Amino acid sequence: MSENVVIILVAALLIVTVLFAAVIIYLFNKVLKEKSHSRQEQEDAPPLKKYRATQDHASYCVNHPQDHAHGMCAICQELFCEDCLKEHDGHTFCAPHFKLFISHEWEELESIKTTPTTPETAYPIYDFKKELWDDGGEPTVISTHYKINIDDDSIESYVKLLVIKDEFEELKGRYQKFKQ
Ligand SMILES: [Zn+2]
Ligand SMILES: [Zn+2]
Structure with a gap:
């Protein structure tokens, strides 16, 4: 057991x-x-x-999340649908920045020549625009002009940074420091 x-x-x-x-x-x-x-x-x-x-x-409008973006505002660089964008001088703007653009005089702070093979030469302009906007909402506009060089048939483009005329001197100083 x-x-x-x-x-x-x-x-x-x-x-x-x-x-x-x-x-x-x-x-x-x-x-x-x-x-x-x-x-x-x-x-x-x-x-x-x-x-x-x-x-x-x-790819969607900031104001209308259901609508596809049609383009970018030249000042805030946000995306907007066709209804939200207004065109002026070859640029597109959102409603408040269209008003801002047409109510000021603008001056060229910088112009950089680029070619299709050297687009990076204009990067300082894009970086400076972003810094000004991120820092305190300082409005600037980048304007690109194309030119065909007849001598060798090459395409040159000039990337220009436009700033509000009244703020030109102050921003010029900031840009000098930024480039260093
Ligand atoms: Zn805008
Ligand atoms: Zn919209």
């Missing part, structure tokens, strides 16, 4: 041990899988985010 009890106890102990081991192995595998899964998600995240950003925001 007591011998049977011992056998049953040993058998029960064996079963418990095997079950315990199985649970440990199962959990271990699960944790490993989750780890590799989350690593993969992290790797996928940035390009996916970028893709979504261009899909969801870049």
Whole structure:
């Protein structure tokens, strides 16, 4: 009788041990899988985010999220639908910046010559415009003029930065510092 009890106890102990081991192995595998899964998600995240950003925001009007963007405001560089944009002097503007543009005199602060193979020479103008806007909403307009060089048939473009005339001297100083 007591011998049977011992056998049953040993058998029960064996079963418990095997079950315990199985649970440990199962959990271990699960944790490993989750780890590799989350690593993969992290790797996928940035390009996916970028893709979504261009899909969801870049191609729709800021005022009308259901309408496709038609163009960009030359001052705030936000995207707007056809109804929101107004054209003037070859530029497009959102409503408030159209008013701002036509109610001021503008002066050329900088003009940089670029060619199709060296567009990067004009980058300082784009960077300075962005800095002025991000810093305190200082309005500027970038104007590009194309010229065909008859001597060698090459296309030259002049990227110009226009600023409000009354702010020209102050912004000229800031631009000198920016270029250094
Ligand atoms: Zn605008
Ligand atoms: Zn709109």
